[in-house]
Amino acid sequence: MNAAHAHDAHHDEHPRGISRWLFTTNHKDIGRLYIGFSVIMFLVGGVLAMLIRTELLRPTLMIPPEIYNQIITVHGLVMVFAAVMPATTGLANYLIPMMIGAPDMALPRLNNWGFWLLPPAALLLVMPFFLMLFGIGNGAIDTGWTMYAPLSVQGGMGVDFAIFAIYLMAMSSLLSSINVIVTIFNMRAPGMSMMKMPVFVWSWLITAFLLIAVFPPLVAGVTMLFADRHFGTHFFNAAGGGDPVLWEHLFWFFGHPEVYILLLPTAGILPHILSTFSRKPIYGYKAQVYSFWAIGALSVVVWAHHMFTSGMPVGAQLYFMYSTMAISIPVAILFFCWFATIWQGSMTFETPMLFALGYIVLFGVGGLTGLVLSDAVADQQYHNSYFLVAHFHYALFGGPVMGIIAATYYYLPKITGRMFNETVGKWHFWQTMVGFNLTFIPQFFLGIAGMPRRIPDYALQFAHLNMLSSIGAYILGSAQLLLVYNLIQVMRGVGKKATAQVWEGARGLEFTVPSPPPYHTFETQPVVQ
């Protein structure tokens, strides 16, 4: 590979100040905006999580139940739509053009729109909290992030705010998905055939296809919900002959693929990190690409495993149980490839590698407990219990969030040109691992013992485990401030200068350009051999 060196100073000129960020069409600027936005929203979602765990610290009521419901709902929506999705989209914007040797994304102006739709969406989600403080309305959406009818049909204006937030976020995601697909299909450097594309690029291609397939039906669903609420239609309203279960189908037709939309980009970045720090090439490139395809395809046909208790014929229960279990096969192939990649490598344990290994462990627990839940019979007991809460946090924090943190540390020196503080990074990792497991292991036991989710208070026999879980949450929450510290330090220019390759074992086009990369990379396309 030979990277493009043709950069005269002239090309690095760009508007300064606020208008640089408002009107930017540069993929690296937009990528950084996404990542910055995501960090802020992780903190917002995190503060809400701390409020939840504080309420559950002891078996008493501190927060009024109806406010508690709003807090868990907004926590879920913010984490999924405003924290994790923007983070992976930011990585896509920053990395995909560099990884395939393109000068920018294919549709730069749409890209700018894609980002700037997000802050208003986030505002719509949290604004009803503040309106309530001024006596307007009865607060944010309180239905749970799944927005099940009839609650969502009857709920207050917070539901309308959430519906409009979903419109904006859907528009944003669809714009970036289209952009990713066009960029990948049309802008690869000479010699960069599809089967030479980095694994991360592949993972995002599948993610973008999934988004295009499942976000529009959700938009259709919330449109019907809005019509039920305000125009007297009866899609989900049983009173008019509608069916609340129809909403569940529409929601989960989106909702299950959504978890793979969150997961896949980080499953794509993981092999890069593992390979760098074990100084071995990625094992099983083809197997991983085919697994992504298999996961993507299966993810749209298993949705009703979330509805085993909603009433379904036995045949349907069996179908959704076995098809769900089948997904564990391509996922297990990914695990196998990850292990084989680090197997007998000369591993070193810098912060990104630690988080990547943590990902494998925690997401592994999430996957295995998911297999338990996919058993239609067992799920009758575990459904909507704290077992489920623990499971999906292992899957969503253990997978996507650990992956995002690993990727952030991995690319931070590339993006900013500065090495972060390794000691702080290592502390961040170990405190996260301790805090996370302390938070969520007790919740498995609480769930098995019968504690339901989405309640602000609980029976006395659950007190000890809840106390442990809350203490874990404080450890976990405060650990994330170490990442914020590292981010601020490198942005202030503190730290050793990073080389172009950054990490000794790093490969790929993005590590052939200087750190930080010039404003415009690859104006002359590199050639891949």
Added chain:
Amino acid sequence: MAGRTVSGGDAPAPEATGGRHRRLTIILVLVVLGFFGFGFALVPLYNTFCKLTGLNGKTGGPVGASAVAALKPNDSRTVKVGFTSTVMPGLNWTFKPLHEHMMVHPGTVTSTSYLVSNPSDHPETGQAIMSVVPGRAARYFKKLQCFCFHQETLKAGQFRNMKLVYFISSGIPKDISSIIVSYAFFPVKKHT
């Protein structure tokens, strides 16, 4: 050395690139619109699916008199039909089945009724929704006359006897010996 492989191989002239981007973008936007439409199409699909399978106890609309003419009563079988009633919050009515159980032969037209009254001091409008358990039996429960799925208004203190005429078609699976027909009256809020 430019390895010429699949598309994206060589860097085309900028105008050409713009055209290729536009074409693919338009295709993708159409795909998005298609899936948006698919979301709406799921509603009739789901309803048809439920009627065919009886999922969620949906029975389908009333049947005509022609269906009665073709009936062949099967006196060798008896199915126990239970009736339940629910008044949803927001409606102040009392609502009871005249018969809690009936023993019927498949293929025989039977009638019963629900007793409804509005003891409150103002008129109220409600609409009854019905369903059948087990769901498998739903499509064998045929209504000739029913007060469900349309709005009924009761004046303050008014009483009404709401008639239900039905039969169970003889195709009902052998292992189903009893079914429950459930009616729920929902308040109707007038949307303006």
